[in-house]
Amino acid sequence: MMLNDQWTIMNNSSLDLNSKQSNKRKKCCRFLFWFAIVLVVITTIITGAAIILYLNQYPLPFIAKARTSSPSISTNPKDSSALVTISHVTDGEPVSIYLDPNCPDFSQHFLRFEALQSSLLRVLTKHGTDDWQVGGFTQKLDADMKALTGHAHNLRLEADSLKRGQGVLDQRMDRLQSEQNRIIQMLADSHTSVLKLAEDFRSSLLSLQGETESLRKLKSELAKDNTHTAARPKDCSEIMASGASVDGVYSVFPIHDPNGFMVYCDMNTDGGGWTVIQRREDGSVNFFRGWEAYRDGFGTTTGEHWLGLQRIYSLTRSGGFELRIDMADFDNATAFASYSNFSVGRDSVNPEEDGYPLTVDGYSGTAGDSLLKHSGMRFTTKDRDQDQSENNCAAYYQGAWWYRNCHTSNLNGQYLGGGHASYADGVEWSSWTGWQYSLRFTEMKIRPRKPES
Secondary structure (H helix, E strand, O other), X not given: XXXXXXXXXXXXXXXXXXXXXXXXXXXXXXXXXXXXHHHHHHHHHHHHHHHHHHHOOOOOOOOOOOOOOOEEEEEOXXXXXXXXXXXXXXXXXXXXXXXXXXXXXXXXXXXXXXXXXXXXXXXXXXXXXHHHHHHHHHHHHHHHHHHHHHHHHHHHHHHHHHHHXXXXXXXXXXXXXXXXXXXXXXXXXXXXXXXXXXXXXXXXHHHHHHHHHHHHHHHHHHXXXXXXXXXXXXXXXXXXXXOOOOOEEEEEOOOOOOOOEEEEEXXXXXXXXEEEEEEEOOOOOOOOOOHHHHHHOEEOOOOOEXXXXXXXXXXXXXXXXXXXXXXXXXXXXXEEEEEEEEEEOOOOOOHHHHOOOEEEEEEEEOOOOOOHHHOOOOOEEOOEOOOOOOOOHHHHOOOOEOOOOOOOEEOOOEOOOEEOOOOOOEOEEHHHHEOOEEOOEEEEEXXXXXXXX
């Protein structure tokens, strides 16, 4: 801003000097113009006067005439019309000079011209004085201009230095801006990470609450069975033997699975003591699953579920169990099928590698035998084909079972809700309802076979 003000002062000074020089030129031109006009006017007047005098035969000093004698000049007061009478002695002929009353009087003009000449002389004299003063002022202005030029040069150097400094500052500002953007991005990423961490923590907290609730229920159930806690029941029959008589979820500890797991115990059907290994009742759980799900189990113990091949193996590997399957259709008709001999992976060292083979025999009941054909077969799922069909029976019939080629029962098939147009891909028990009727309810349960009396 200071630099701009200094440049403005310099420009104003230059303009003032130029203005004064221009005024000086204008004054000179004006003076010469009027002087020329005055000269022309004076010359014209003098020339006109000379012509008039010449025409009136007035002797002019610069016009010489040959004279033989001196003229006689006299006034003629008698003749009012002639002012002067001139006569030659020789010829005696008088020459009278008359004053023309209409001739203009130039005396006032001459006075005005003399006054104008005096004024012009004064102006010229003053102009000379002004020239001297202007010359001194010009010298002073020249010195000031040199000083201002030097000062302007210094200011230009300072401005260049400031521009270089500004360039450095701009570079630093760019770096600071880049750093600021990086920090903002880091903060945004950190904020996102914190939000994700908070969401994960919330999910973990909900999961922990669910586990806590499950432990609370387990603790409550263990408290109900505190009389038999020290005995660690191997299945529901031992729980019933300890005095429990209410259907519900209990913990069992098979010999080959000391950590135990929770099962649903049926304490009322046909004498009670049954450990439920499968239930279908409303189609709320998807049973078209892979190998790992069927190995480990899925669903809700109090609702639809599959206990798991490994747990069924832990319960029945030593043999001596019986199987009961209760069924119902959508007309509330019921039936059952019992097998006195049931086991999964019996005497197998590596039951999973062997495919958890089924052993079943000794049918009785009202539903007809639709399982004996599957005895000896390995378990097949949609992602592990272990049946004897050229196709994967589990994938083809939308289930998982001990298929042979392919099935007479398919209790883990689709929950189709009664009669269906498709073939044998529902919850089927063919000896009771055929291959195109999906049962409403099925429940597979086991217990140790009672000793023969």
